[in-house]
Amino acid sequence: VMLAESGGGLVQAGGSLRLSCTASGRTSFTTFDIGWFRQAPGKEREFVAAITWTGDSTLYANSLKGRFIISRDNAKNSVYLQMNGLKPEDTAVYFCAATRASITEDGAVYDDWGQGTQVTVSS
Numbered sequence: 001v002m003l004a005e006s007g008g009g010l011v012q013a014g015g016s017l018r019l020s021c022t023a024s025g026r027t028s029f030t031t032f033d034i035g036w037f038r039q040a041p042g043k044e045r046e047f048v049a050a051i052t053w054t055g056d057s058t059l060y061a062n063s064l065k066g067r068f069i070i071s072r073d074n075a076k077n078s079v080y081l082q083m084n085g086l087k088p089e090d091t092a093v094y095f096c097a098a099t100r101a102s103i104t105e106d107g108a109v110y111d112d113w114g115q116g117t118q119v120t121v122s123s
Contacts, residue, residue, distance in 0.1 A: 001025045001032060001098050001112050008094060008117030011086055019081040019117060021096030029053075033103045034079040035110055036070060038092035038119075048094070050103035051079060059103050086121045093118050 007019040019036070023029045035050035049070040050059045058070050067086075072079040079096060094117050097110035 001027050001029070003096050003098060003112055003114035005094060005096055005114045005117040008119045010120045010122065013087055013121055013123050015086050015121070016082070016084045017086065017119060019083065019094055019096075019119070021079040021081075021114060023077045023098065029077040030074050031100060032098040032112075033101070034072065035097050035099065035103065035107075036079075036081045036094060037097060037107055038090075038094045039116075040089075040092040043092075045095075045107055047105040047107065049081060050105070052103055057103065059105065061105070083119070086119075088121045088123045091119060091121050 002024045004022050011017055030053045033052050036048040037045050038048050039045040047061050051070045051072050055072045067084050069082040096114050098112040099110045101109050
């Protein structure tokens with residue numbers, strides 16, 4: 001499956017952004033659980049959130065729980081990441097990824113990745 005992220009940009013601390021991850025390709029979108037990851041300059045990639053193909057189960061990084069919300073709309077082949085109360089330390093490139101396995105924080109389980117979208121939070 002091919003994934004494309006959008007919705008990144010520059011926002012002031014305390015603001016919100018909604019990222020989108022849209023899938024395309026021959027395989028049904030509902031085959032995949034979807035995760036969001038991020039990578040800041042000079043840092044390792046880290047897990048953000050994930051959602052099952054039904055949308056009825058989610059997983060969040062403990063440090064982000066309560067500020068970020070993941071959701072999906074299978075009719076639109078899309079997964080969303082609503083980010084609230086943004087902080088400068090949230091600055092990173094955000095990637096979505098697809099897996100046929102169950103949702104997990106382990107990026108190695110995800111097979112297909114988007115190109116990423118830049119999120120910059122100014123103080």
